[in-house]
Amino acid sequence: MLLASGRGSEIYALDGGRVLRRFKAGGDPHREAEVMRYARSRGFPVPQVLDVMDDALVLERIPGPTMGALLRRWPWLLPAQAAELARLHRLLHTIGAPPGSPVAGPGDRLVHLDLHPENVLVTSAGPVVIDWTNAAMADGALDVALTWVVLATSGGTGGSLFCRFFLRHFERGSLVGALPRAAAFRLADRNVTDGERDRVRRLLERYCAPD
Ligand SMILES: Nc1ncnc2c1ncn2[C@@H]1O[C@H](COP(=O)(O)OP(=O)(O)OP(=O)(O)O)[C@@H](O)[C@H]1O
Ligand SMILES: [Mg+2]
Known part of the structure; x- marks a missing residue:
């Protein structure tokens, strides 16, 4: 099935x-x-x-909905789930990347590079992270900035609200620094639509416009 x-x-x-x-x-x-x-x-x-x-x-098989589906049903869980996603990023980035990992930028951490609410399954025993296609070696800020890009440009209104709560758990300066690399990574993904691409470029202009 x-x-x-x-x-x-x-x-x-x-x-x-x-x-x-x-x-x-x-x-x-x-x-x-x-x-x-x-x-x-x-x-x-x-x-x-x-x-x-x-x-x-x-x-x-992990028995539970995605974090995204959970929030569509119970939107008031958003602040707690945004904190949970931030915790997963932090925990992942305590792990060094295995030798031979593709290199996605400076840094030696294991990064998932698609760690957003549709790739987390929520169970009574805790969250489980799926969809490891993009996993690589880089710095944690790239992973978090890429989640920012995905939430702000592919997640609809719910994504933007989730994004605001999610970003509160990180220091903004280092994420803005990683945003151009995250945007470039997203734009290189063949599965990203033209509409999403426009929104990625606009996000980048908003936070990283040349002065
Ligand atoms: N181990 C698993 N246990 C239960 N359900 C799963 C599991 N892996 C994937 N799924 C289900 O399949 C969906 C898609 O999984 P996944 O994100 O790995 O695929 P994908 O093709 O890379 O998706 P996308 O390209 O949309 O990110 C998940 O949202 C989940 O509902
Ligand atoms: Mg997925």
Whole structure:
């Protein structure tokens, strides 16, 4: 049964509490499995990788809605969930990137580079982070700034409000410094629409206009 069809993959429910994540194009299941296992071994909440194929991963099925779906249903949870997403960023960035990681900029931290409310599943045992396609080595500020870009340019009105609460948990100066790199990373993504691209450029002009 098809559970979800995202920009990068299709997710099918399998028996035994498992899902199949079949890549549409561009992804590398072997690399993604490696980084997921690495992050999990360092104590970060990631689904267990059960099998790796050339075009798909078999993952532990996480029982819970995405943080985005949770907030569409219970919007008053927004401040607490924004704090939770900020906590996940901080926790991830305590982990050094594994050797051989793609380099996305200066810094030696493990970064997810798509860590926003649609890539967090919320369970009674805590949040679990999915969709590790972009994982790389960089500084944590790039990861947080990229979440800022995604929330402000792809998340609608709810995204903008969430963004305001999320950004309160970080020092603004270092994020503005990382914003041009985050915007460039987002603009290089083939799955980003023309409308989203315009909004990314406008965000950049607003915060990083040359004087
Ligand atoms: N391990 C899992 N357990 C349960 N559901 C999952 C799991 N992995 C993915 N899903 C479901 O599939 C959806 C898409 O997953 P994911 O973000 O990994 O795919 P994607 O194709 O990269 O999506 P997008 O391109 O839209 O970000 C999730 O929102 C979630 O509903
Ligand atoms: Mg996703």
